[in-house]
Every structure is written in C-alpha cells, then in structure tokens.
Amino acid sequence: MAKIVGGITTSHIPAIGKAIAEKDFESHYWKAFFDSYPPVREWLDEVKPDVAVVIYNDHGLNFFLNAMPTFAIGAAQEYRNEDEGWGIPEIPPFPGDPKLSWHIIESLMAEEFDLTTCQEMKVDHGFTVPMQLMWPERRSPEVRTIPVCVNTVQHPVPSPKRCYDMGKAMGRAIRSYGEDVKVVIIGTGGLSHQLEGERAGFLNQEFDEYCMEKIVEDPVALLDYSIPDLVRLAGSQGVELVLWLMMRGALSDKVNLLHKKYTIPISNTAAGLLLLENLD
Numbered sequence: 576m577a578k579i580v581g582g583i584t585t586s587h588i589p590a591i592g593k594a595i596a597e598k599d600f601e602s603h604y605w606k607a608f609f610d611s612y613p614p615v616r617e618w619l620d621e622v623k624p625d626v627a628v629v630i631y632n633d634h635g636l637n638f639f640l641n642a643m644p645t646f647a648i649g650a651a652q653e654y655r656n657e658d659e660g661w662g663i664p665e666i667p668p669f670p671g672d673p674k675l676s677w678h679i680i681e682s683l684m685a686e687e688f689d690l691t692t693c694q695e696m697k698v699d700h701g702f703t704v705p706m707q708l709m710w711p712e713r714r715s716p717e718v719r720t721i722p723v724c725v726n727t728v729q730h731p732v733p734s735p736k737r738c739y740d741m742g743k744a745m746g747r748a749i750r751s752y753g754e755d756v757k758v759v760i761i762g763t764g765g766l767s768h769q770l771e772g773e774r775a776g777f778l779n780q781e782f783d784e785y786c787m788e789k790i791v792e793d794p795v796a797l798l799d800y801s802i803p804d805l806v807r808l809a810g811s812q813g814v815e816l817v818l819w820l821m822m823r824g825a826l827s828d829k830v831n832l833l834h835k836k837y838t839i840p841i842s843n844t845a846a847g848l849l850l851l852e853n854l855d
C-alpha cells in the first residue's frame with residue numbers, strides 16, 4: 576500500500592528561482608535562506624519518496640482570471656514549465672504519475688470534492704521553485720509529481736477549513752492506493768505577504784510564528800480563520816497559508832517535527848520551512 580512519509584512547507588517565490596539560476600547561494604541576502612534546506616534534502620535522500628504531491632497556486636501561467644478553478648489537479652505524464660517573465664530560465668519538464676493522480680481524483684470525487692482534472696498543465700514558480708529547492712540535482716529516476724492547484728488569487732478563495740478537509744480526503748485517498756509507493760506532500764507559498772496596494776510589503780512575524788507552531792501541533796486551531804481574517808492578519812497573498820493547511824490535513828494528527836526555519840524578509844515575504852515526519 577502507498578505510504579505518506581512526511582510533509583514539507585516551503586516558500587515558492589520567483590526570486591528564489593532567480594538566485595538558483597545565478598548560483599547566488601552565499602551572498603549576505605541569500606545565505607541564511609539556502610543554508611536552511613540541506614537538512615530537508617538529507618531527509619529526502621534517506622527516505623527516497625517515489626512521488627511528491629505539490630500543493631501550490633497558479634499565478635497566471637496555466638490559469639488566468641478568465642477561468643479560475645477552485646481546485647485543480649494534474650493527471651498528466653509530464654508537466655512543463657514556461658517563461659513567466661521573472662527572468663528565470665525555463666526548466667525541463669517534471670514527470671507525472673497519472674495512475675496515482677486518477678486514483679486521488681476518483682477518491683476525492685467520491686468524497687464530494689469536485690475537482691478540475693488536467694491532462695495537460697503548465698507548472699509555474701509555485702511548483703518549480705519548491706521542486707528545485709528539494710531536488711536541486713535532477714537524477715534519474717526522478718521523483719514523480721502530482722500538482723494540486725488551489726485558487727488563492729481570485730476571490731472567493733476556499734477557506735482554511737475546506738482546504739484542510741480536502742487534505743484529509745487526499746490523505747485517505749493516497750493511503751488507499753494499492754501500490755507500494757512512498758509519498759511526500761509539499762505545501763508551498765506563504766507566509767505573510769502582500770504584493771499590491773497600500774499595504775504592499777506588509778509582514779506579520781508574530782502571526783507567522785503562531786501559524787508555524789499551530790500547524791505542527793494543533794492545526795485545527797487555524798481552521799476558524801476566514802479568508803478576510805487571513806488577508807488582514809497575513810496580507811492579501813498571505814492567504815497562501817491554506818496550501819500549508821491542505822498539506823497538514825493529509826498527514827496524521829500527530830507528526831514529528833524534524834526541521835524548522837523562518838527567514839524574514841525574503842523578497843516581500845516571510846519564508847517558512849517545516850519538515851514533518853508522518854507517524855502513520
């Protein structure tokens with residue numbers, strides 16, 4: 576049977592992709608940030624997940640404001656990246672796992688989560704930057720990927736509770752898959768940030784630290800926030816916290832915190848890194 580081995584949260588911002596492309600790992604600005612990733616890579620090297628479910632939001636590459644699904648999932652053989660205009664080189668396609676994708680889709684639909692299913696899907700920085708941070712060397716055979724895309728861009732955005740509940744259903748779906756595969760769940764984005772308007776540059780360290788603590792021990796404490804609460808407390812793009820909550824929902828109630836780092840500021844955001852071992 577499939578096993579969920581752990582969950583990871585990470586920032587996904589394009590500036591990281593640019594720093595990677597320029598190998599700018601040691602400068603004063605980036606050193607502390609990049610130095611926080613080796614423990615996560617060592618764990619991945621040791622545990623060797625076969626599949627990564629990557630929960631992110633598309634920022635306008637595959638979906639745009641003309642047609643914005645609340646929840647979309649990839650069911651393709653591979654996922655291509657394209658130029659988004661951030662000055663990051665395009666990176667080679669990522670392999671998919673359509674059989675596991677369809678199993679998750681069928682299980683989630685049976686639990687009344689109505690998804691947009693994508694047999695073609697371009698993946699933007701929300702997906703590619705976390706993949707580059709986790710697996711900087713793309714050795715063969717590569718980890719197979721399942722992109723799960725949540726609308727955090729155009730309101731109404733799904734609530735923390737809805738995303739956590741879908742994560743729970745996704746966890747049940749993966750655990751009921753008959754093949755012996757190890758799966759890691761990656762929740763991307765966050766933490767507090769706002770890119771536009773009067774509050775552009777808004778950060779809230781106190782709230783971020785509260786979220787990083789609660790998401791490990793007591794994620795249910797975060798489920799009563801509404802989306803307007805999150806906009807107020809974490810900024811308009813801080814609602815990406817729902818992506819972390821979906822990841823957390825897929826794990827066991829008790830998890831083992833293996834690594835934690837908070838770096839502020841990184842571009843306009845606070846970057847939170849967590850590595851959680853699943854205790855199933």
Ligand code: DHB
Nearest residue numbers: 588589634812842843844
């Ligand atoms: C930034 C943050 C994001 O979440 C994003 O998707 C793009 C850019 C930033 O802070 O630069």
Ligand code: FE
Nearest residue numbers: 587701764815
């Ligand atoms: Fe983002």
